Amino acid sequence: MTGNKKTKIIKNIKIDINKCNGCRACEMICSAFHAAPQYSGNNPARSRIRVIHYPLKDIYVPVYAGEYAEAECMGRDKYVIDGKEYDECAFCRASCPSRDLFKEPDSGLPLKCDMCEDHPDKEPLCVQWCYVDALTYEEREEEVDEEEVKLEDVEIGLESMVDKYGLEQVMDVVARMSQKE
Amino acid sequence: MRYAETGFNLEVDLTRGNIERVETDPRDTELYLGGLGTNAKILWDRVPPEVEPFSPDNLLIFAAGLLCGTPATGCNRTIVSTISPQTRLMAFSMMGGFWAPELKYAGYDKVIFRGKSPNLVYLLINNDKVEIRDAAHLQGKGAIETAELIRQELNDPKVQVAAIGLAGENRINFASIEQGRSSASRGGIGAVMGDKRLKAIAVRGTKDINVARPAEFIELCKDVLNYIKFREENPIPGVIPILAVLGSPQEMKIHDEKWHTENFVWGNARLRRKDFWNDDIAKQWYDSMESFRKRFISCYNCPLECGATLAPPGQPTYMMKCFTKLTYSMGAMSDSLEFGLRIAQRATEYGVDGYSAPQVMAFALELLEAGILTEKDFPEMPDDNAHGSEERFYYLLDIIVRREGIGDVLANGTYWAAKEIGNGAEEYAHNNIKKIEQLPLKLGWLNPIYFLMYCTGAKVNITQIEGQFPQAPFPKREHREKFVKDWFQVPDDRFKQYFLDWEPRGENSMPYYPTVEMTCDIVDWMEKMHYIDDALGLCAGLSSFHLKPPYHIHNMPKFISAGAGIEMDEDKLSKAAKRYRTLVRAVNIRRGMRRKDEKPPEDHLKKRFPELEKELLDTYYKFKGWNNEGIPTKESLHELGLDYVSQDFIQRGILADGEEIPAKEALLEIEPA
Known part of the structure; x- marks a missing residue:
């Protein structure tokens, strides 16, 4: 394997839950920016960031919309941090059947944060409108191996499938899948 | 759409x-x-x-x-x-x-x-x-x-x-x-x-709110945010801390309460404690606030953090902002901020006004002291202790909110309670305007601007009309020159001149300067800005309550045009504000409010100036398009498109048909100086 290296920019939003004041300007500007035409409408329910907040428990967690999840988790955990009890869901980015976050209110279709890639500024707008720096933007470069890594991943996955179902069954399934495509 | x-x-x-x-x-x-x-x-x-x-x-x-x-x-x-x-x-x-x-x-x-x-x-x-x-x-x-x-x-x-x-x-x-x-x-x-x-x-709700001209609107919003940042980095020099920075008074953040505790009056708006604030108190109060406060919090879509989450040990968590921090401690003559923050939690759950409630309780204790009420009226009330009337305040709060015994009378506020109790109790309900308990402030000297605001404010609360124009002159001309340099919020440059020429002493000092005409102009401007805020839903902490705010008469019409799609300019906006301000006035006039009701709390001013006070009201009424009784005239109502109001006034005999009711002698009840 030759190991072609590639530089990838990882966009990071750092969330400081101690600094959040619960103003929800992030939700406001996200929904406004993603409206069509831009900024024409405003509706936090369409936002790809939501502040999960329980003011009397002093819990304020800005969470970004991530992947769509077909099913909710079978069991859920609780985290106790600095004496405060957080539901696992308070940190979860999934648009999931267990809650109404990160779904278009009209259609129910999942929403996902796109880091405001259509905006000329590097910093996503939620970060720009967060005046208390609960949200800050960081970029870092990472060198990643191309292709080979992925193949290895596939191989590991397949090996476990072969272990479980036998090589023949797996080959059958792969053959059937390739016909469908 | x-x-x-x-x-x-x-x-x-x-x-x-x-x-x-x-x-x-x-x-x-x-x-x-x-x-x-x-x-x-x-x-x-x-x-x-x-x-x-x-x-x-x-x-x-x-x-x-x-x-x-x-x-x-x-x-x-x-x-x-x-x-x-x-x-x-x-x-x-x-x-x-x-x-x-x-x-x-x-x-x-x-x-x-x-x-x-x-x-x-x-x-x-x-x-x-x-x-x-x-x-x-x-x-x-x-x-x-x-x-x-x-x-x-x-x-x-x-x-x-x-x-x-x-x-x-x-x-x-x-x-x-x-x-x-x-x-x-x-x-x-x-x-x-x-x-x-x-x-x-x-x-x-999960529906959209749309704006008419999105690109323009969002730029206006960004300008406001940038200016907020600028003001954060450049507090206004020469004014008290709560006025130097934007927001509702930053009572959750600012620990130095020397100004409030020594200038505002304690108990039933009586006692000024000129040497209250010292290092020990400062440290105790700092510790109380720092140990109770969990977080600074904001309202929707606002970067300012005027509120705080407070968690007094052993009590439920609650949230607070502004001056209620001090009202209970000062009302109860308690040196302890901890007491004030603890009783405020109970008061918030009961849901009472943090200005009126402590004053009603202090009023009750004064009546007891004066013998107008007796121990029998307060069965099982705890005694005062070294910390003032703390325990009594808890007792009083409970009986008032539950309307038990004398609490049933006190629950109507100092004005109505005094009337019912009689026997001289009225004199103790002394800090009211139009029957509402006011901030406990006593002034030695008449500030003509504040006099008019106190008398005529329809919200009957000074903080809901003041702002924009400094509360007092700056000591030196150079300070004033510096202040007006970037004061672009004024509707007209003449306001800068009013301020430049305002001296702490001498010919151009209070009460005769600002002149009566200038005073009317200034008060009208300040009031107008509050009324615009109250229609737009804009917080006065970013606008009318402040010197040099991010929202002002020059950008507000643009917000309305780009936001609501209603073509607006400064004149049209000023006229709209005048229209509904006059309508608020009309509602009250129709309910019987007149000039006699427009006066500051009784002993609010140490020295009175009956002639000047009369002239101020006369001139301001005229300025506002009201007759000498404070009733909007037919002409001014017509000009605002409020003919339906004058028709109603004429029908009810509030205004005479065809001519104005002749101006009567001023009915202002002026006390001897």
Whole structure:
């Protein structure tokens, strides 16, 4: 394997839950920016960031919309941090059947944060409108191996499938899948 | 298509349990903007002066300001209007927080309640689904507790709830409406809500609010945010800390309370403690605040952190902002901030006004001391201790809110309680304007600007009319020159000159400078800015309450044009504000308010200037287009398109047909100097 290296920019939003004041300007500007035409409408329910907040428990967690999840988790955990009890869901980015976050209110279709890639500024707008720096933007470069890594991943996955179902069954399934495509 | 507003109100008849969604007339928005403006129009049209505050015919209107729910920073105010049981005039108390934007997202600009429910209920608004729900299980619950219970039963933490506590249920004349971290307190509007047997309004909305010219609007918003940042980095020199920076007075952040504790008066607005503040007190108070405070918090879409979450050990957590931090300690003559913050938690759950409640309690103790009330009136009341009347204040708060014994009388506020108690008690209800307890301030010298604001402010609360123009002259001309240099918020450069020439001593000093004409001009400007805020739902902490605010007369018309799609300029906006300000006045005039009611609290001013005071009111009334009794004239009403008001006035004999009622001698009750 030759190991072609590639530089990838990882966009990071750092969330400081101690600094959040619960103003929800992030939700406001996200929904406004993603409206069509831009900024024409405003509706936090369409936002790809939501502040999960329980003011009397002093819990304020800005969470970004991530992947769509077909099913909710079978069991859920609780985290106790600095004496405060957080539901696992308070940190979860999934648009999931267990809650109404990160779904278009009209259609129910999942929403996902796109880091405001259509905006000329590097910093996503939620970060720009967060005046208390609960949200800050960081970029870092990472060198990643191309292709080979992925193949290895596939191989590991397949090996476990072969272990479980036998090589023949797996080959059958792969053959059937390739016909469908 | 309607922009910024939804174009729909909810009409709720609590007697019959009927709910209707009613489209509003866009022409009313153009004339009265929204929020307070359109509330005033509705009260004028639908609540005649014969209607008692606790009549089913009194309306209770919850309005979201015109720009609430748009990206405009700090536009989040709910304007609650009704006829006040305390003043029997129009009350328009307001609150920040999250309720108003949520109402807009649910698709409504206002909720208008009429009638009276047979049982305690709450209203649930979830977009198009609106229902009146039983609230029997919430009876007697605290205001904050109620909001939490409703969120739990709906299993939705995003529901915004405005609720009353026991004080509202028991129709205490200074009961508030609480919304977690904000409250609409003045004028006893919580009592009207309780009278209607309405415990809470829960709102959830997931619809869009649109703006007319998006690209332009968002640039205006960015300018405001940038200016907020600039002001944060450049506090105004030479003024007290709370005026140097933006926001509601930063009482949760600023530890130095020397100015408030030594300049405001303690007890029943009596005692000035000129050497109260020392290192020991400063340290104790610092420790109390730092140990209770968990977080600074903001209202919807505003970067300022005026509020805080407070968690007194052993008590439920609550939220607070502004001056209630001090009112209970100072009322009870207690040196302990811890006491003030602890009793405020109970008071917030009960839902009482943090200005009036402590003063009513201090008033009761003064009456006891004076022998007008006796020990028998206060069975089992604890004694005073080394920490002032702390235990007594808890006792009094409980009996007032529960209307037990003498508490039943005190629950009506100092004015009405004094009348009922008699025997000289009236003299002790001395710190009121138009029957409402005021900030405990005593002034040695007459400031003509403040005199007019105190007399004529329809909100009957000084902080709801002041701002924009400095409270006092700066010591040296060079300071003043520096101040006016970047003072672009003035409507006209003449205001800069007024300030430049204002000297602490000599010919150009108070009370005769600013001159009467200048004073009228300044007061009118300050008042106008508050009225615009109250229609747009804009927080005064970013606007009318402040010197050099980010929102001002030059950018507000642009916000309205780009936001609501109503063509607006400074003149048109000023005229709209004057229109509904006059309408508020008209509602009160029709209810009997006259010049005799427009005076500062009795011993508010140490030295009086009867002639000057008369001239100030005479000139200001004329300036405003009111006759010498303070009644808007036919001509001025006509000019504002309010002929329907003058017709009503003429019909009722308030104005004479064809000619103005001849100016009578001033009825201002001036006390000898």
